[in-house]
Amino acid sequence: MALTHVRSVARPSTLGEAWNEKAARGEAARFFGGGIDVVLFTPPTVHTLIDLAGLDLRGVSQAGGGLEIGALTTMSDALHSPAVEAFANGFLCQVLRRVASPLQRNLGTLGGTIASAHPWSDVIPALLALDAELRIFSGESRSIRLEEFLADRAACCEAIIEAILLPMGAGERIATYQSFTRTAFDISLLNVACSAHVDQGVWRDVRVVVGGRPGLAARQTSVEVRLEGAKPADLDLAAVARDASEQVDVRDDIRASAAYRRTLVDTLLLRCLKVLGGGGNSE
Amino acid sequence: MTITLTINGIEKKIGIAPGATLLEVLRHEGYVGVKSGCGSGDCGACAVLLNGRAVNSCLTLAVRADGASITTVEGLADGRNLHPMQKAFLDTGAVQCGYCTPGMLMSALDLLSRIPNPSDEEIREAISGNLCRCTGYVKQVEAIRAGAKAMRSERHD
Numbered sequence: 199m200a201l202t203h204v205r206s207v208a209r210p211s212t213l214g215e216a217w218n219e220k221a222a223r224g225e226a227a228r229f230f231g232g233g234i235d236v237v238l239f240t241p242p243t244v245h246t247l248i249d250l251a252g253l254d255l256r257g258v259s260q261a262g263g264g265l266e267i268g269a270l271t272t273m274s275d276a277l278h279s280p281a282v283e284a285f286a287n288g289f290l291c292q293v294l295r296r297v298a299s300p301l302q303r304n305l306g307t308l309g310g311t312i313a314s315a316h317p318w319s320d321v322i323p324a325l326l327a328l329d330a331e332l333r334i335f336s337g338e339s340r341s342i343r344l345e346e347f348l349a350d351r352a353a354c355c356e357a358i359i360e361a362i363l364l365p366m367g368a369g370e371r372i373a374t375y376q377s378f379t380r381t382a383f384d385i386s387l388l389n390v391a392c393s394a395h396v397d398q399g400v401w402r403d404v405r406v407v408v409g410g411r412p413g414l415a416a417r418q419t420s421v422e423v424r425l426e427g428a429k430p431a432d433l434d435l436a437a438v439a440r441d442a443s444e445q446v447d448v449r450d451d452i453r454a455s456a457a458y459r460r461t462l463v464d465t466l467l468l469r470c471l472k473v474l475g476g477g478g479n480s481e
Numbered sequence: 482m483t484i485t486l487t488i489n490g491i492e493k494k495i496g497i498a499p500g501a502t503l504l505e506v507l508r509h510e511g512y513v514g515v516k517s518g519c520g521s522g523d524c525g526a527c528a529v530l531l532n533g534r535a536v537n538s539c540l541t542l543a544v545r546a547d548g549a550s551i552t553t554v555e556g557l558a559d560g561r562n563l564h565p566m567q568k569a570f571l572d573t574g575a576v577q578c579g580y581c582t583p584g585m586l587m588s589a590l591d592l593l594s595r596i597p598n599p600s601d602e603e604i605r606e607a608i609s610g611n612l613c614r615c616t617g618y619v620k621q622v623e624a625i626r627a628g629a630k631a632m633r634s635e636r637h638d
Contacts, residue, residue, distance in 0.1 A: 199520055201500030207482065207544050233542040237502060238521060247499065249544060274534065278595070299610020300588065302522050304534040305541060383523070383609065 203242045211252045213335045216358055219248050229358060231255075231270045231307040235314040255309065255360055258282055263366030266333075269309025269359040273297055273321075276308055285364060286328060286393070289373035293324040293391075296377065309359040315348060315414055318385035320377060322348070323409040326417060327373055327391035331363040348414060371403075372396055374473040376466035377410075386410040387454045388462040392470040399429050401474065406442075408463060412451045420445055421467075430475030439468035484547035488512065489556025497543045503529070504538035507553060514554035514583045518612075525611035528584035529553050535584075535591035537610070552590075554583035565635060566590060569628030570621070577615035585611045589625045597633055601626065 208227070210216040220227050227246040230236040236247060255270040258279040265285050267276055276282050277294040297303055297311075297320050311321045312332070322344075330344040334357040341363065377389035388410045395402040404425040409415030421442045425433070448459035483496050488510070497506055504527045507515045515538055518526035522537040529538045530552035557564035563571070566589055576582050585608055592599055592607035599607070604625045605618070613621065 200498055200502060200505055202498070204498075204500030207499045230542070230545075233545050234522065234540045237540050237542060247542070247544075251545065295606075298522070299525065300591070300607055301525055301528055301535055301537045301584075301610035302540065304531070304591070305536045 201237070201240055201244075201247075203245060204240070204247055205245045206247075208246055208248045209252055210248065210250075213253060213339075213358060213360070216248055216250060216253065217335060217337060219246075220356060220358075229313070231310040231313075232272065232305045233310075234302060234306050235310055239314075250358065253358075261363075264368065265364040267308055267362040267364070269312075269361055270307045271309075273303035273306050273308060273311070274300065277303065285369045286371050286373050289371075289375070289393075290324055290328070290364075293320050293375050296320050296375075299383065308362055312344070312347075312362070313359055315351065316385075317412050317414045318389075318410045319415065320375070320386060320389060320409075323389055323391035323407040323415040324373075324375055325362065325364075326407045326415060327375075327393040327405045328364050328368040328371065329403075329405065330368075331365065333360040333363060334358060335360055345417065367395075368393075370395060371405075372474055374470045376469050378462050378466060388448070388459050388466065389415070390463065390466040390470050391415075392467070392474055394425070394474050396474075399431075401425050401428055401430065406467070406470075408446050408448075408467075411446065411448045411459060412453070413447065413449070416447075418442065418446055425471075430471070433475075435471045435475065436468055439464050439471060442467050482544070484544060486546060486548075487550045489552060495543075499544065501543045502539055503531075503541040503543045503546050503551075506543040507538060507551070512553045512555055516580055516583060518580070522610075523612070524581070525584040525588065525608075526581055528587040528611065530587050530591060533591070533594055535587040552587070554586055557586065557590075565631035566593075566625070566628035569631060570624045573620050573624040573627055575616060575620035575624035581611055581613040581615075585613070585621055589628060592625070593629050593632060598629060599625070 208219045228244045229248045231250050255268040257268045258281050259266050283291050336357040371393040373393035375391045377386040391407045394404040404422045406418045406421045443460045443464035446463050448456045450456045516526035518524035520539050522540045527538040528535045532549050570576050588608045604622050
């Protein structure tokens with residue numbers, strides 16, 4: 199449906215112009231890239247949309263052993279990028295294939311899905327598991343870890359996301375993702391992304407991320423500590439997953455109970471750990 | 482505000498409300514083959530090609546399409562000659578009530594622009610955002626397979 203409360207669309211050609219436009223209009227203005235979230239969730243208090251399409255924020259490039267994905271790169275373009283497919287054994291592509299439908303992936307951007315920061319996001323847990331950083335613009339460009347960006351939404355919600363940066367080394371991670379949805383097209387009731395470096399059979403720099411708790415995806419450091427430096431064969435993975443299901447902060451909402459989500463943490467984390475232990479990737 | 486769209490090969494300057502969706506603009510311009518279904522990106526009945534890629538026009542701000550090339554179902558046939566994919570849908574019985582068909586065609590054509598000879602799995606994935614309540618999808622998969630074959634043959638003629 200038309201956003202009848204929108205009275206104007208600003209179309210800046212530089213980051214500075216976009217930033218100034220937002221600064222001048224405050225909460226009555228909203229940035230948009232692909233625009234899906236704007237169409238579905240823009241509050242009636244927003245009267246101006248700031249179109250970021252005129253900025254050069256598209257494309258995938260390799261930089262210093264890592265990967266830089268422009269914020270306005272659509273999920274489809276990322277999914278069909280050979281550089282993304284080659285990174286971390288195609289992990290990000292595996293996750294992107296699960297996002298909505300091709301019709302939405304052709305429109306939705308990676309920057310938009312991060313800025314929206316929906317708890318059910320498939321992309322955010324995956325990027326957290328890859329230690330992703332962002333380059334953001336808030337008067338000037340700077341880099342910030344995705345984890346910090348999400349933790350400090352009050353400070354960062356006004357920033358323009360320029361690019362997603364996947365650091366050197368993340369590409370060598372073994373990474374895996376699991377989610378549970380009521381139907382194939384539905385959003386995740388809960389999802390888990392895990393990654394690790396495997397050094398002579400030992401897990402290093404382990405990342406365990408749980409999303410759709412129903413809070414926003416977050417790393418589970420107590421689980422990571424338990425796995426750090428361990429040899430998968432020496433661990434009772436089922437016990438790790440069972441214990442984690444008691445520790446993770448899950449809650450009730452209209453879509454699932456906390457108890458149900460605990461069962462999902464147990465099941466999905468165990469599946470992830472088995473993949474990490476086997477050294478392969480899996481959806 | 483005014484935007485420029487090239488719809489089915491014809492360039493048009495169109496006055497729009499700033500918050501209008503592409504679906505609303507296209508239907509207002511008479512392209513009623515673009516169906517209005519759920520309005521939330523779930524059903525795919527409103528799918529059009531935006532610069533060659535199939536998108537939910539209900540989720541696309543019209544201003545986002547400014548300067549773009551749009552293909553709707555009205556732009557597929559050549560006069561009275563149906564597009565090979567339209568013909569395949571008819572021949573295989575993939576059209577029943579027909580409400581999902583325009584969107585299905587767009588998803589199929591987007592797929593074939595990337596993968597001219599898709600597997601059934603790739604076809605199912607391509608139409609995963611297009612809901613059909615009549616057919617059970619078997620006929621559509623068959624139609625897209627047949628349409629792809631016809632389009633490959635046309636290119637080789």
